[in-house]
Amino acid sequence: MKRPNKKPPKGSPKWMTTFSDMMTLILVFFILLFSMSQIDAARFEAVAESFRNRMIFDGFPSTVEMDNPSDSADLNQQQEEFDNFKQNLFEEDGLDEDELESDQESLEELLEEIEDFLEENQLQEVISANRTDQGVVLILQERILFDTGEAVIKSEGEPFLDKVALLLSNIPNSVRVEGHTDNRPISTPAFPSNWELSGARASSVIRHIVDANDFNEDRFIAVGFGDTRPVAPNDSPDNWQRNRRVEIVILELSQSLN
CATH class of the missing domain: 3.30.1330.60 (OmpA-like domain)
Structure with missing residues (x-):
C-alpha cells in the first residue's frame, strides 16, 4: 500500500518565533543599557539624592486624604525646599x-x-x-x-x-x-x-x-x-x-x- 506523502507545514518553523522574540528582547535590553550610559552622572546623582530624601514626594501632597496629614506649615516648608532644589539644578546648567x-x-x-x-x-x-x-x-x-x-x-x-x-x-x-x-x-x-x-x-x-x-x-x-x-x-x-x-x-x- 502506498504511503501518503506528508507535506511540510507552511511558513517558518515554530522555534523561529521564539528565537525572534528572544533576539528582539536582547536588542531592546542593549538599547536600554546604551541610553542609560548617556545620563549625566552629576544630574542623576542630584535627582537620586532628592528621591532618597523624599523631597519631591513630600513636596506635593497626595489628593487622597491621609490618616495623619501634615499641617500646612510643614507642606509650605517642603514646597520651598523643592523649589530651592529646582533652582539649584537649573543654576548648575547656567540657566539662571x-x-x-x-x-x-x-x-x-x-x-x-x-x-x-x-x-x-x-x-x-x-x-x-x-x-x-x-x-x-x-x-x-x-x-x-x-x-x-x-x-x-x-x-x-x-x-x-x-x-x-x-x-x-x-x-x-x-x-x-x-x-x-x-x-x-x-x-x-x-x-x-x-x-x-x-x-x-x-x-x-x-x-x-x-x-x-x-x-x-x-x-x-x-x-x-x-x-x-x-x-x-x-x-x-x-x-x-x-x-x-x-x-x-x-x-x-x-x-x-x-
Missing part, C-alpha cells in the same frame, strides 16, 4: 536668567570703567576696549609689546602690561589672553609656524602679569590663534599690523576657563 542679566549689566559697567581707566592713564592710542558676547576685550597691538617674530616682551611694553595688571587686580573675573598674527608664514627654530608664535606671545603676557603681581594663576588661560582670526584683510602692511595683536578677554563672571 537673572544671573545672566546681572552679568550683562556688570560687564557694561566694567567697559565704562575700563574706558575711563584708559583715558586717565592716556592709553587710548595703544590699548582699545570693546564689548563682545564673551566679555570685555582689551586689544594691544604687537608693536608696543614685541619685536617682529619674537615673543619676548619689550622693556617699553612692560609699563602697559603693568597698567593692565592694575586694572585686573580690581576685578575677580577670569581672563583669557589670545595671541594673533598676520598670515605671512614664519619658520624659525623657536617658532616653526604662526601657531607657536601666537601661543608664546599670549603666554609671555600672562607670565609677566602673574609674576609681577599676586594673582591666582587659575584665573588665566593662554590661547594662540595664529592667523585664523584676522580683524582686517591681510593685503597691506597697515592691515598686517592690525592683525598682529594680543587680546585680553575679561570673561563674564558666569563663565569658567574649563
